[in-house]
Amino acid sequence: xxxxxxxxxxxxxxxxxxxxxxxxxxxxxxxxxxxxxxxxxxxxxxxxxxxxxxxxxxxxxxxxxxxxxxxxxxxxxxxxxxxxxxxxxxxxxxxxxxxxxxxxxxxxxxxxxxxxxxxxxxxxxxxxxxxxxxxxxxxx
Amino acid sequence: xxxxxxxxxxxxxxxxxxxxxxxxxxxxxxxxxxxxxxxxxxxxxxxxxxxxxxxxxxxxxxxxxxxxxxxxxxxxxxxxxxxxxxxxxxxxxxxxxxxxxxxxxxxxxxxxxxxxxxxxxxxxxxxxxxxxxxxxxxxxxxxxxxxxxxxxxxxxxxxxxxxxxxxxxxxxxxxxxxxxxxxxxxxxxxxxxxxxxxxxxxxxxxxxxxxxxxxxxxxxxxxxxxxxxxxxxxxxxxxxxxxxxxxxxxxxxxxxxxxxxxxxxxxxxxxxxxxxxxxxxxxxxxxxxxxxxxxxxxxxxxxxxxxxxxxxxxxxxxxxxxxxxxxxxxxxxxxxxxxxxxxxxxxxxxxxxxxxxxxxxxxxxxxxxxxxxxxxxxxxxxxxxxxxxxxxxxxxxxxxxxxxxxxxxxxxxxxxxxxxxxxxxxxxxxxxxxxxxxxxxxxxxxxxxxxxxxxxxxxxxxxxxxxxxxxxxxxxxxxxxxxxxxxxxxxxxxxxxxxxxxxxxxx
Numbered sequence: 084x085x086x087x088x089x090x091x092x093x094x095x096x097x098x099x100x101x102x103x104x105x106x107x108x109x110x111x112x113x114x115x116x117x118x119x120x121x122x123x124x125x126x127x128x129x130x131x132x133x134x135x136x137x138x139x140x141x142x143x144x145x146x147x148x149x150x151x152x153x154x155x156x157x158x159x160x161x162x163x164x165x166x167x168x169x170x171x172x173x174x175x176x177x178x179x180x181x182x183x184x185x186x187x188x189x190x191x192x193x194x195x196x197x198x199x200x201x202x203x204x205x206x207x208x209x210x211x212x213x214x215x216x217x218x219x220x221x222x223x
Numbered sequence: 224x225x226x227x228x229x230x231x232x233x234x235x236x237x238x239x240x241x242x243x244x245x246x247x248x249x250x251x252x253x254x255x256x257x258x259x260x261x262x263x264x265x266x267x268x269x270x271x272x273x274x275x276x277x278x279x280x281x282x283x284x285x286x287x288x289x290x291x292x293x294x295x296x297x298x299x300x301x302x303x304x305x306x307x308x309x310x311x312x313x314x315x316x317x318x319x320x321x322x323x324x325x326x327x328x329x330x331x332x333x334x335x336x337x338x339x340x341x342x343x344x345x346x347x348x349x350x351x352x353x354x355x356x357x358x359x360x361x362x363x364x365x366x367x368x369x370x371x372x373x374x375x376x377x378x379x380x381x382x383x384x385x386x387x388x389x390x391x392x393x394x395x396x397x398x399x400x401x402x403x404x405x406x407x408x409x410x411x412x413x414x415x416x417x418x419x420x421x422x423x424x425x426x427x428x429x430x431x432x433x434x435x436x437x438x439x440x441x442x443x444x445x446x447x448x449x450x451x452x453x454x455x456x457x458x459x460x461x462x463x464x465x466x467x468x469x470x471x472x473x474x475x476x477x478x479x480x481x482x483x484x485x486x487x488x489x490x491x492x493x494x495x496x497x498x499x500x501x502x503x504x505x506x507x508x509x510x511x512x513x514x515x516x517x518x519x520x521x522x523x524x525x526x527x528x529x530x531x532x533x534x535x536x537x538x539x540x541x542x543x544x545x546x547x548x549x550x551x552x553x554x555x556x557x558x559x560x561x562x563x564x565x566x567x568x569x570x571x572x573x574x575x576x577x578x579x580x581x582x583x584x585x586x587x588x589x590x591x592x593x594x595x596x597x598x599x600x601x602x603x604x605x606x607x608x609x610x611x612x613x614x615x616x617x618x619x620x621x622x623x624x625x626x627x628x629x630x631x632x633x634x635x636x637x638x639x640x641x642x643x644x645x646x647x648x649x650x651x652x653x654x655x656x657x658x659x660x661x662x663x664x665x666x667x668x669x670x671x672x673x674x675x676x677x678x679x680x681x682x683x684x685x686x687x688x689x690x691x692x693x694x695x696x697x698x699x700x701x702x703x704x705x706x707x708x709x710x711x712x713x714x715x716x717x718x719x720x721x722x723x724x725x726x727x728x729x730x
Contacts, residue, residue: 128465128467128625128626129466130486131414131464131523132465133628134627135571137467137468144474176621187570190416192387193444194468198415198444207578208578
C-alpha cells in the first residue's frame with residue numbers, strides 16, 4: 084500500500100496502492116453505512132463540488148464501461164469493502180497520484196450521503212514515487 | 224469607499240429572518256419532518272439563519288402544487304406572462320441593494336460584484352425573456368396545396384431545477400426566466416450552501432406569480448435533490464454542478480425518459496498571442512485584466528479562465544506584468560465596495576482549494592504569487608479566504624486539468640498557433656475559453672478551433688442574456704441564455720391539417 088501525502092494519516096490496511104482512507108473517513112463510513120446500507124464512491128470532476136468524491140448507497144450510481152475501479156476500501160466494522168471508482172477519461176489525468184479519502188467540516192453538495200452530517204469527503208493527493216510508478220506499470 | 228453594515232446590525236440594508244421555510248403553492252410552509260439546518264455566512268463563518276431541511280414529502284407537496292398550477296399557467300397569454308416577468312424585474316431592481324447584500328452575505332462574494340453584475344444581470348435576464356417570448360413565432364409549412372403543418376410551442380408542464388451555490392440568484396434566474404416565460408411550473412431546489420438569498424428575493428415578488436407556479440424546496444442533495452431529480456412527475460430536469468452528479472441525474476432522467484440540461488463546468492483556456500503586446504496601450508491593459516479575471520467571484524465560476532496560455536515571444540514580460548496585476552486585486556470585507564475578491568463559499572471548498580495548491584506544488588508547478596490562505600483578521604478570521612494564486616507549470620499537471628473552483632490560475636507557454644490549439648483542447652471539458660489577439664483572422668480561427676461552447680474574443684466574463692451559454696465535451700448538454708433557451712422548456716406541437724374534401728385514396 085502506498086504512503087499518504089505529507090501530514091496525512093492513513094488507516095493502515097484500509098486501501099490499495101492507489102486509494103486509501105484516513106481514520107476519520109473510515110469512522111464516518113461506519114456511521115453512514117448504519118443509515119444508508121452498503122456504500123460506494125465515485126470521484127467527480129467539473130464545476131462546483133467537482134473534484135470531490137461522491138458517496139452513494141452501493142448500486143445507486145450505475146457504473147459503466149467508461150469507469151475505472153481504483154480499488155476497494157476496507158473499513159473495520161463493515162462487512163463489505165467500499166468500491167472507489169472514477170471515469171476512465173478523468174483517470175488518465177489522475178493516474179500518477181495516490182489518493183487518500185479524508186473528511187472535513189462542510190456543507191457538501193451533490194447527492195453525496197455525508198452532506199447532512201455537516202461534513203464533506205475530500206481527496207488528499209500525492210505523486211507516486213518513480214519506483215511505485217514502475218511497479219504499477221508492471222502490474223497493469 | 225463605502226462599507227455596508229453587516230446584516231444583524233441596526234443600519235444594515237437587509238435583515239434576515241431567524242428561519243426560512245419552503246415556498247410551496249404560494250405560501251411559506253414548514254417542512255414535513257419539522258427539521259431545519261443552520262446557514263452560515265462564509266464571510267465570518269458564523270450562522271445567521273436556519274433553513275427548512277426538505278425531504279421527499281416536501282418535494283411531493285411542491286409537485287402537487289406545481290401540477291395544480293401548470294395547466295392554467297400554460298394557457299395564459301404570452302403578454303400576461305411577459306408582464307409578470309417584467310414586474311418581477313422591476314421589483315428586484317427597486318430592491319437591488321437589499322438583494323445584493325443578502326447575496327453577498329449568503330455566498331461570501333464581494334458586494335461590488337453583486338451590486339454591479341449578479342443582480343443587474345438577473346434583472347436583465349427576466350426582461351430579456353419577457354421580450355423574447357413576445358417575439359417568438361411558431362411556424363406554418365405548406366406541405367401541398369391542401370395540407371398545412373402548423374408548429375406551436377407548448378410548455379412542458381412541471382419542471383425541476385437544481386441551482387448551484389456560486390451565483391445563487393443569477394443561476395436561479397437563468398433557469399427560472401425561460402421556464403416561466405415558456406409557461407411551465409417549477410420546483411426549484413437551491414444549493415444547501417446558499418439556501419437563503421433566493422427567499423429574500425422571493426419574499427419581495429411572491430404576490431406576482433399565481434400560487435404553485437414557482438415552488439422552492441430547500442434541503443440537502445441526497446434528501447431533497449434526489450427525490451426531485453428522480454421523480455416521475457417532472458417533464459424535465461435542469462442541473463448545474465459537477466460531472467458525477469450530472470451522470471446520476473441523467474441516469475434518473477433516463478429511467479423516466481425525460482430531457483436534461485446539464486452545465487458541468489470546465490477548465491477554460493485563456494489564450495494570449497504574441498501580438499497582444501505589440502503596443503503598450505489600452506488594449507494591452509485590457510488583456511492584463513483579462514488574465515486576472517480568474518479571480519472573479521473568487522474563481523468560483525464554471526468558466527473561470529483557470530488556464531492561461533501565453534505565446535513564447537511575450538511570455539516572460541506579459542506574465543511578469545500579469546502577476547503584478549494579480550497582486551493589485553484587493554481582498555477584504557465583502558461588504559466593502561472597494562473589495563474585489565471575497566470569501567470562498569464554504570469550508571469544504573476552502574479546504575479543497577488548499578489541497579489543490581498542495582498537489583500543484585508536489586507536481587513541481589511554481590507559485591508566482593499567492594499560494595495559501597489569507598487571514599484578514601478580526602471577524603473575518605473565521606471566514607474562508609484564499610490568496611489569488613498564479614502557478615506556472617505544464618498542461619499534464621492536475622492543476623491544469625481539474626476545476627479547482629478557486630482563485631487559482633495555471634500558466635503555460637505555447638510556441639505557435641497549432642501548439643496553442645492543441646494545449647487549449649487538451650482537456651475533458653469545453654465550456655469557456657478566450658483568445659486575445661489584435662489580428663482578427665487569428666482570433667477568428669482560434670475561436671472556431673477551440674472546442675468550447677463559449678469563446679470570448681478580446682474580452683472575458685461577459686454574460687449577456689442574448690448570447691448562448693453551454694458546454695462541449697464533458698461540460699454538459701444543452702444551452703442556457705438566448706432565445707433558443709425557450710425551446711429547451713417547450714414541446715413542439717405539430718398540427719397537420721388537411722383542407723382537402725376528398726378521401727386520401729388508400730381504402
